[in-house]
Amino acid sequence: MDKEFKKKYMHPTRRKLVDMVQTGEYEKNATIGYEAKKETRKIGDVWEDEHNRYEKKEGYILKTSKNHEQFQQIRKYLEEKSKCKNPNCKTVKKTKKDKNFIEKGGYCLNCTVDREHEIKSAGVWVEYQNYKVWTRMIIYGKSKIEDYKQSLDDLKEEYHMHNDKGEITETFKLPKPIDEVRNEINELIEYGNNEIKELEEKRNEAFEKLREVKMEHYL
Numbered sequence: 001m002d003k004e005f006k007k008k009y010m011h012p013t014r015r016k017l018v019d020m021v022q023t024g025e026y027e028k029n030a031t032i033g034y035e036a037k038k039e040t041r042k043i044g045d046v047w048e049d050e051h052n053r054y055e056k057k058e059g060y061i062l063k064t065s066k067n068h069e070q071f072q073q074i075r076k077y078l079e080e081k082s083k084c085k086n087p088n089c090k091t092v093k094k095t096k097k098d099k100n101f102i103e104k105g106g107y108c109l110n111c112t113v114d115r116e117h118e119i120k121s122a123g124v125w126v127e128y129q130n131y132k133v134w135t136r137m138i139i140y141g142k143s144k145i146e147d148y149k150q151s152l153d154d155l156k157e158e159y160h161m162h163n164d165k166g167e168i169t170e171t172f173k174l175p176k177p178i179d180e181v182r183n184e185i186n187e188l189i190e191y192g193n194n195e196i197k198e199l200e201e202k203r204n205e206a207f208e209k210l211r212e213v214k215m216e217h218y219l
Contacts, residue, residue: 084108086115115218122213127206131219134203138196145192148185155182 041047041056048054055062082099084091085106091098098108105112119128157178161170174181210216 084111086111119215119218122215124210124213124215127209128215128218131203131206131210134199134206138199138203141192141196141199145189145196148189148192152182152185155185 041061043056043058045056046054051065053064055064082094082102084094084098084102086108089108089111091108091110094102094108098110101107101109101112107115116125119125155178156174158171158173160168161172163169176184207216207219210219
């Protein structure tokens with residue numbers, strides 16, 4: 001007598017094929033293979049997939065993008081950039097002009113006018129304007145000096161341009177000996193440092209004038 005054929009020890013896919021041959025019926029909706037284990041989450045559990053972050057709450061699951069925190073930080077930064085620095089600002093609705101003033105000086109149009117009126121009344125308007133102009137000049141001058149220093153590091157007698165294959169397509173040579181060019185760049189750096197030093201001294205004098213009348217906080 002043949003041994004009883006036990007399908008229960010067969011792989012699910014093969015067992016399904018045997019059923020089809022024996023009965024002539026094929027169950028299209030039958031689930032074959034591995035059935036994922038349903039994981040139970042507790043309140044407070046946090047998990048992630050490729051794109052999202054999930055947190056189990058009482059009665060629901062909170063789903064957020066993985067970039068949610070970065071977007072929040074960017075949004076907060078942009079909001080701060082569009083806010084007037086005056087804690088007592090009374091401008092409720094900020095117009096485009098207000099936002100332009102905030103971007104340039106940190107204060108909306110009305111607050112800027114009020115501040116400037118106070119500065120003029122204190123008799124230090126010229127010092128206030130000079131301080132701002134000299135500050136911009138110092139920042140620009142320092143960035144140029146950094147450029148000159150970088151050019152010294154990159155200084156060569158000749159330079160080559162390459163194509164995408166790494167082949168030299170053009171060659172440029174210095175119009176003067178490299179030592180002469182280096183000396184000229186060093187002179188420019190020294191001249192720039194002296195200019196910046198003079199500007200910083202003038203700016204400090206302007207600051208002291210503003211401080212004397214307690215207007216330094218407007219800078």
